[in-house]
Amino acid sequence: MVNYVIKRSVYGLIVLLIMISFVFIVMRLVPGDVVALQLSGAGAVSEEQIAQLRSELGLDKSVWAQFLDWTKNAVTGDLGKSLWSKMPVTTLIAERITVTLQLAFMAITMAILIAIPAGIYSAMKRNTWIDHMIRVIAIGGLSIPNFWFALLLIIFLSLFFGWIPPLGYQSFFSNPIVNLQQMILPALVLALSLSASIVRMTRSSLLEVLHADFIRTIRAKGAKEKLVIMKHALRNSLIPVITLIGLQVGFLLGGTVIIESIFSLPGIGSLIFEGVTKRDYPVVQATVLVYGALFMIVNLIVDIAYGWIDPRMRPD
């Protein structure tokens, strides 16, 4: 098991390295650079000033040399400083990652709590009107863009209940009630599309297992239907569902960018967005790295969860 985790982590690091070199190089090759942006407000600028700022920001070296420097520092945990605010990037990310993590965690929890029971129910009541309704809602949930749903929710709540979520962000530990008021809507919006795909997968996977021979044997022995599903079928149908949740975390993290911007939440979604438009290279590199690492860790957890659900899948 430990060997397996190490192997996967090494492999993940290689993938992250390819990804970060792509981001690093592309950002510096594409027209529009940070020096021009920073000096754009200053009126007439001499060549000297440009050269000076360039060396101040460490951009006078070759891209290759910059990349080597950055990698060397990154290994020791130093991800550089923002080219604009001069704050260490790690501090910037640490300030904001709790928002995104809380949002993602709440969304996943809500999605699982809604979707798995709905999927089981849908499979048990196969081809009844309630099954059809759940399936229609699920495919609708997949098709409705989450930012539109967010806007509709805000309009609906303010027109009919006169309630608007408090703007901005307060940490859960300083003011849990305001925090939850601020986070519940964005999390719900993200949970919607997430649960749509989980419902579909739970239903189809459970139905497939219910056709298996061992289920027929258990039924033949006279087990109650509830016991058949809860104890035997569900456990065997969860593998594809968990795989899907792991993959969907990528969509979820992408979705946080747009949802954070609608609800003005200061998460890493808004950080990368500002970073790219201002060409703040170290900020973008670090945020992409964080996103990649999060995604990788989630999928590693998913792989470990396989073995926990189904002992046959434990790696030797």
Next chain:
Amino acid sequence: MNPAPQINPGLPNTSIKQLSTKRIRLRKSLDETKRFIKTQKIGVISLSIIMLFILLAAFAPLIAPYDPIEQDRSAFMLAPTAAHIMGTDDLGRDIFSRIIFGARVSLLVGIATVAISMICGTILGVISGYFGKVIDMAIQRVMDAIMAIPPLILALFIAALLGPAIKNVIIALTIVNIPHFARITRGEMLRIKEMNYVEASRSAGSGALRIIAKHGIPNMMAPIIVIASLTFGQSIIAEASLSFLGIGTPPPNPSWGLMLSGASSYMENAPWMVLFPGLVLSIAVLAFNLLGDALRDFLDPKLN
């Protein structure tokens, strides 16, 4: 009137044979279409909705009652009336007309993204699956790297770097979607490569290109078509998301995402500005998702 062409009784044997195989093929695809219409009612409905969108986009100037870009200062944020069935926006532009022209942007992005990523992804996947070894390793690691970043984040990164333009949205979304096609076609190629008929073809002297073109790609069309339909819907949402964030379609072009972005400042005063573009966007995506589901049921019930 021209006399009807006579079938020449002295036609050489081979061309009669060719004609009949062609006819059989045509007959077969007609039968398949009939079977689709018969078994996949929802698929047919969603296909008609998609056709409707294509017609709207193609004949936008004829259908739209107003100019989508021209501002009318006497008609700010009007609620839906007979003159403006979906109301007007904050600059006095007719929302219905903007939605019709917006279909052009969405479909253009969808078609271009799906076509380019399908071709590139399939080529990469087939090469990866057929040749294996180092080539496979290299291609798969690059695909893994692309997939290691959440798709919208990567699209946002590329689109924001390149600047707001429809062309750049297409580039960004294409890069994001290539791995989906590459992964599925690689798996299919690995499977097909081991088939007896490929072995037979190889021993008869077929080269890699011939095997891929003659046996590989025709036998993996089912999953490719399903993924293409689902990718289409996702690309439309992604275009709208990028435009919503201000890094997609540049204003004043009518794009559904851009319209929603403008509307978000006037949500309480003019809810129709939010309602209609989002509704049309959702219907379009729903149609592609349902079509994808129907195609999956129809072409390969095992795929899921």
